[in-house]
Amino acid sequence: MMIYLDNAATTKVCDEAKAAVMEGLEAFGNPSSLHHLGVVSEEILNNARKTLAGSLGVKDKEIFFTSCATESSNTVIFGAAKACGKRRKKIITTTIEHPSVAAPINELEEQGFEVVRVSPDENGRITPESIISLVDKNTLLVSVMYVNNETGYILPVKEIFKGVKRANPDTVCHCDCVQSFMKLPFKAKDIGADCISLSGHKLHAPKGVGALYVKSGVRILPLMLGGGQESGFRSGTENVALINSFAAAVKKLEPTVMQRYETVLSLKKRLIAALSGKEGIAVNSGDDCSPYVISVSVERIKSETMLHFLESRDIYVSSGSACSKGKKSSVLKELKIPEKYLDSTIRVSLCAENTEGDIDAFVSALLEGQASLAKIR
């Protein structure tokens, strides 16, 4: 039976989300239409928005639906630059962001913005002070992820954003919460970010839908112009079916955040216990990491070789992060994973549906692979 341990890449669509897609497809009216069919579709959107807003503890009008978290983050970064980039030119971020945040910031740097990328300290940790101390009156944007997608490292975003706001209340605080939403218990005001990027397919909804929270009063200009949907913030006819599905998944997961956290944490502990003391194997995700993501290194075995070996046992993990299709991970290096492991690291990422049996099967396959596979010389 298939054992899927790549939930940080994407997740299996849950039944509730599938049913919601169908419901959204049946209501085929354009939400902007004045007739009854339009009203029905709009009602679906309103309810979905309410669900998302409730889950973050924010107002409905502060939630905007997008096509994915990449779009959400691009919107914040370019939209903030468009709104206030003439006067304030400084952007602060970290060296361990997801490419959907790192790439648009690189682009702004080429356009003349001053970008400061904070690297983790020798323990692989970002301290709030290292970011806050850089904020000045010229700072436009601070973008910091909540949970790193390669090791699960939880960044001290609450302290960071609180300090940033104290130093310059005008600075836009953006948080990529793709790997934390519905996994760690938090509300928007807990982390104090002005903008939050979310993705549907990481929480058992389909690919193709994301959301963005923008606190009222924060000035972000839209990237997509057109028919004025999403209060003019994101034009384009709304994807009613997938938005409905996203909300259905959130509705299902919201009441069980803590319960699932405990389940997944016990699975992580089981995995770590099973691998502890094994020669040549290191678990890179410690106690300050989200239990959903576990980075494991097997000395001298190439990540991709191990990945395909596990695949032949019907166990699915990823090497580094799945978004980069085999490219070497600079993020692991930044997180101070020892040099010898950089080429030999796989990522196990869990969901609450994984079982102890899954973990045991993974561990025994990993050890089998370690014993039989050809090593890097």
Place this chain on the structure above:
Amino acid sequence: MKEMILCKYGEIALKGLNRNTFEAVMQKNIKHRLKELGNIEYSRSQSTLYVEPDEDVDIDEVIDRLSKVYGIVKLCRAKKVEKSMEAVLSEETTDYLREALENAKTFKVNAKRSDKHFPLKSPEICREMGHVIGERFPHLTVDVHDPDVTVIVEIRETSAYVHAGAIDGAGGIPIGTSGKALLLLSGGIDSPVAGCMIAKRGATIQAVHFEAPPYTSERARQKVEKLAEKMSAYCGDIKFHCVPFTKIQEAIRDNCKEEYFTIIMRRLMMEIAVKIAHKEDCQCLVTGESLGQVASQTMYAMVCTDAVSTLPVFRPCIGMDKSEIVEISRRIDTFETSIEPYEDCCTVFTPKHPKTRPTLADVESEQNRFDFTEMVETAVNDTRSYYIKTY
């Protein structure tokens, strides 16, 4: 208006008694490449193949496909008109040339009269045609030495053809006229280029690929299949043989000295390829090797690998620099696929310091530490073969 394409042969025209065979093979190749595009008429005369698609056929696609057919040196997209001066000089004809002429400053007219019964001689045709073009496009001036556009009027047996110049074809001779070749296709930049170069000289190409899961991924195989698909736009349909190679690589690792690893691996690949070539009735092997490019591509190494081949091993890239190979790979559109970053079977097993000057005796005695016969046999038997096509 009837638009059509004149395909001019190069070398085939110089063939003697078997020229007809070459022409027939080329026409068959072309028909195969174009068949799904709709109804197209073909005829041949005077070293030219006439391709006349029906009006509803996408002629840009026809030209694109023809430009990749080996055996054609020049392609002219032409208007076919009645064989009379009136038709040649009509507004409709000059309108056909409008786009080319409006974007030019200077022009000249060339005429070719292969039908000597036509009342006007070539210089007279040029003069008259030049005159009407000058009248209808007053911004143009004549430049007989270096014109922006050369209008060509061809008076042939049954009709006249007018066009604004030829584009280059792929050259070479038609596929299927030189025998069958088995290409060792790795996924790198060089081997697709080598395959196309041999195909250009008329060979039908089959490809053999060695995969070593879990050291290589499904994506790596897909990448090689994509390369074969891109090659097939030039080489025609490619029979693809995928050989399971993991056990052999692991056996080499376990039994032979590290520094000989690559050379022994290549010898075993060659041995398997020869067996497949015999099964498929191929007359040669083709590799993308370039002299001295890497340790396994020294002359010493080639002596050792060729010792296991009973067939000639052709290496069309042997004297080329990487930059020259890259240039061709860009032209045949395989470059972007070749540089996709997937794990390649050799990297985990690559020795730190491979032998660059192995002797055959040393390699053989190193390889004899293990009897690979049965594994080679199994690999050949477990090879999966299927066709890869573009169209």
